[in-house]
Amino acid sequence: MVNYNDAIVYNLAVRGLSISEIARARSLPITTVENIFNRLERRGLIVTRRERRRVRAEPTHSPLARICEDMIMLRNNASSNPEFVVSTALESIGIPHAFVGATRRKYRNQEIRNELQIAVPSQFLETARDRISDILAGYGLQVTSRPADTIGRANDVILCQVFTADRIQTEDVVIDDQHIPIATTALENELRQTYAELQI
Amino acid sequence: MSEPLVPVSVWRKSALDILSLLESNSIKCALFGAAGLGVHNIHWRSTYDIDIVVDDFDKASELLQKHKDRYELIAQHDLEHPSLNYNDKLAVGAQLQIWNNELYAIKMVNESWQRVERKYLDDGVYPVISLEDLLASKVGRFQTMQHSMNYIANQQAEDIAGIIYAIHNKADYNYLAKRIKSGSRRQGGVGKQINLSWYLIQEIPEYRKKLTQKIALPEVEADQIMHDFSSKLLIRVLTTEIDEFLLNSIPSLGRMSILKRQYMLSDDVMNFYLGVWKENDLVKVSNDIVTLDEEKLDKYIANNRRFSPATIIKKLRTLGVSDRNLLACAANCSLRYVDKINYNWKNH
Numbered sequence: 001m002v003n004y005n006d007a008i009v010y011n012l013a014v015r016g017l018s019i020s021e022i023a024r025a026r027s028l029p030i031t032t033v034e035n036i037f038n039r040l041e042r043r044g045l046i047v048t049r050r051e052r053r054r055v056r057a058e059p060t061h062s063p064l065a066r067i068c069e070d071m072i073m074l075r076n077n078a079s080s081n082p083e084f085v086v087s088t089a090l091e092s093i094g095i096p097h098a099f100v101g102a103t104r105r106k107y108r109n110q111e112i113r114n115e116l117q118i119a120v121p122s123q124f125l126e127t128a129r130d131r132i133s134d135i136l137a138g139y140g141l142q143v144t145s146r147p148a149d150t151i152g153r154a155n156d157v158i159l160c161q162v163f164t165a166d167r168i169q170t171e172d173v174v175i176d177d178q179h180i181p182i183a184t185t186a187l188e189n190e191l192r193q194t195y196a197e198l199q200i
Numbered sequence: 201m202s203e204p205l206v207p208v209s210v211w212r213k214s215a216l217d218i219l220s221l222l223e224s225n226s227i228k229c230a231l232f233g234a235a236g237l238g239v240h241n242i243h244w245r246s247t248y249d250i251d252i253v254v255d256d257f258d259k260a261s262e263l264l265q266k267h268k269d270r271y272e273l274i275a276q277h278d279l280e281h282p283s284l285n286y287n288d289k290l291a292v293g294a295q296l297q298i299w300n301n302e303l304y305a306i307k308m309v310n311e312s313w314q315r316v317e318r319k320y321l322d323d324g325v326y327p328v329i330s331l332e333d334l335l336a337s338k339v340g341r342f343q344t345m346q347h348s349m350n351y352i353a354n355q356q357a358e359d360i361a362g363i364i365y366a367i368h369n370k371a372d373y374n375y376l377a378k379r380i381k382s383g384s385r386r387q388g389g390v391g392k393q394i395n396l397s398w399y400l401i402q403e404i405p406e407y408r409k410k411l412t413q414k415i416a417l418p419e420v421e422a423d424q425i426m427h428d429f430s431s432k433l434l435i436r437v438l439t440t441e442i443d444e445f446l447l448n449s450i451p452s453l454g455r456m457s458i459l460k461r462q463y464m465l466s467d468d469v470m471n472f473y474l475g476v477w478k479e480n481d482l483v484k485v486s487n488d489i490v491t492l493d494e495e496k497l498d499k500y501i502a503n504n505r506r507f508s509p510a511t512i513i514k515k516l517r518t519l520g521v522s523d524r525n526l527l528a529c530a531a532n533c534s535l536r537y538v539d540k541i542n543y544n545w546k547n548h
Contacts, residue, residue: 008322015325025320072322080208080244110205112246147416152366154241155321197416
C-alpha cells in the first residue's frame with residue numbers, strides 16, 4: 001500500500017531531489033520523508049544512494065512505481081475538477097444537487113478555478129458537506145469554506161461552499177460520458193440574491 | 201475575447217514540458233502571470249496563455265523553431281515588448297508566450313533572476329519568479345483594462361489581493377518598492393508611459409475591495425492587512441506620480457481623513473506629502489477639511505519636480521520618522537545615500 005504522501009515523495013525523489021530538498025519543498029519533517037524513503041525502498045520502488053551527506057533515490061522497474069504516478073495524476077485531476085468526484089459521490093447516496101456560481105461558470109463561461117460551489121436541499125446540507133470532505137480526503141485533498149484558507153495552500157486545499165435551495169433545478173452537461181448537473185439560470189439567479197459568495 | 205481560456209490541467213502539463221525543454225538546453229526561464237500565481241499556491245485558475253520569461257530570447261526562439269512539430273509560432277509582438285506566442289500542438293488550446301527578460305511592465309534584472317524560486321509540486325519542478333516580482337508585474341493591469349476588458353481587469357485585482365494576503369507580513373518591501381519604481385506602463389495601453397506607482401496608489405482601494413469580496417475577509421481584517429501593506433510599501437515609494445495623484449484627488453474627497461482612509465496612507469506617508477504641499481502653499485487644512493489652491497497646483501505640476509533622495513531624507517527627518525524607515529527610504533533612493541546615512545547613524 002502506498003498513500004498520497006508516499007506517491008508525492010516518490011515523484012520528487014525520482015526527479016533527483018534529496019531527502020532534505022523534498023522535506024523543504026513539501027514542508028514535511030525530515031524524519032517523515034526518511035520513513036517514506038525507507039518504506040519505498042523496502043517495497044522495491046527505489047534504490048537509495050548517498051552523495052556526501054545527501055540521500056538520493058533512483059527509480060526501479062517496480063509495477064508499483066506506475067501506481068505512484070497514476071495517483072498523482074488522479075489527485076491533480078480531482079483537484080482541478082472536484083465536481084466530477086463529488087457529483088458521483090452525492091449521486092450514489094441519492095442527494096439531489098446542482099453546481100452553482102464558480103463551478104457553473106466553468107461550464108458556461110469556461111472560467112475555471114479550483115472552487116466547488118454546490119446547492120443541495122436544506123435537509124441534506126450536513127450529509128452533503130460530510131460526504132464531500134470524505135470523498136476529497138480520499139484523494140489527499142482538504143476542504144474549506146473560507147477562501148482565505150486556500151491562499152498559499154491552493155494545491156492541497158479546495159474551497160467548497162455548500163448552499164441550500166428549496167427546489168433543485170438542473171440542466172445536464174456531459175463531459176467524457178459523465179453527467180454534471182449544473183443549476184438552471186433561474187436557480188442561479190435565485191441563489192445569487194440570497195448568497196453574497198455567488199455574486200460575481 | 202476571441203482566445204479560449206486554457207484550463208489548469210492543460211496549461212500545467214504544457215508549462216512543465218516547455219520549462220523542462222528550456223532548462224535542459226541551459227536557458228534560464230521562469231513562469232509568471234496566472235501560471236506563476238498557481239505555482240506559488242495562491243490560486244489556480246484558467247488563463248489565456250502561459251507566460252514564460254527567458255534570459256536568452258534568441259536561443260529560446262531558435263530552440264522552439266527546431267521543435268516546430270510541437271510548438272508552432274503564431275504571433276510576434278512589437279519591439280517595445282519583445283515576445284513570441286506559440287501554440288502547443290500536443291496540449292490542445294495551450295498558448296505559450298515567451299518574453300525577453302521582461303514581465304509586462306518591468307524588466308528582469310540580475311536580482312530578479314537570483315530571486316527566481318524552484319517550486320517542487322507533486323508533478324514536477326517549476327521555476328517561477330518571486331511573489332514580489334509577480335505583484336509588481338501585475339500592478340496597473342486593472343487600471344489599463346477595466347474599461348475595455350472588465351472581466352480580466354477584475355481577475356488581475358483579485359490576483360494582487362491574493363498575493364497581498366499571502367505576503368503582507370513577510371514581503372521584502374525594499375525590493376518590491378524598487379521594482380514598482382523601476383516599472384512603467386502605457387496609460388490605456390496606447391497613451392504615455394507612466395510609472396507603476398501612479399497605478400498602485402489608484403488600485404489600492406480595489407485591492408482592499410477584493411480582499412473582502414473574493415477572499416471573504418471581514419472588513420476589519422481586510423483594512424488591517426491593506427494598511428499594513430500600504431504603510432510599509434508607500435513609505436518606500438515616495439514619487440512625484442503619487443504626489444500628483446493625491447493632489448488631484450483632494451477636490452473630490454475634501455477631507456484628510458477620507459484621503460488617508462481611501463488610499464490606506466499611514467501617518468508618515470501623509471505627513472510627508474502634506475509637508476511638501478504646505479511648503480509650496482498648495483493646500484490649507486482646517487478641522488480635517490483640506491482645500492487646494494488650483495492655480496498654484498498647475499504651476500507646481502508644470503515644474504515637474506522630482507523628489508530627490510536629499511529632499512526625501514530631509515523631509516522625513518523633520519517629521520521625526522524613525523531611523524529604520526529612513527534607511528529603507530534611502531535604500532530606494534540611492535546607494536550613496538545609504539552609506540552616508542549608515543555612517544551618520546553609526547557615529548551618532
